[in-house]
Amino acid sequence: MATTTRGKVLRELEGRGRGTCPVCNRKRIKLLYDKTIENEQVIKVCKSCRPKKALNKK
Ligand SMILES: [Zn+2]
Structure with missing residues (x-):
């Protein structure tokens, strides 16, 4: 999997990959990090709020 958490990739993301963590x-x-909440909605969360499974990627 390509690195999506650092470098120039961030610049192509909405808000350059930054925003307010919900x-x-x-x-x-x-x-x-994608986090699935109720109703199967997927939200973006920060590093410290990431779901544990995100740690296994990369
Ligand atoms: Zn957070």
């Missing part, structure tokens, strides 16, 4: 409400943090 879980911890920190602003301008990198939102790089």
Whole structure:
């Protein structure tokens, strides 16, 4: 899997990969991880709120 959490890839993401984390409400943090919530909705969360399974990628 290509690295999607660093480097120029971030510049191509919406908001350059940054925004407010919906879980911890920190602003301008990198939102790089998909988290599935109720109703099978997928949201982007920051590094510290990432689901455990994200740790196995890469
Ligand atoms: Zn967070």
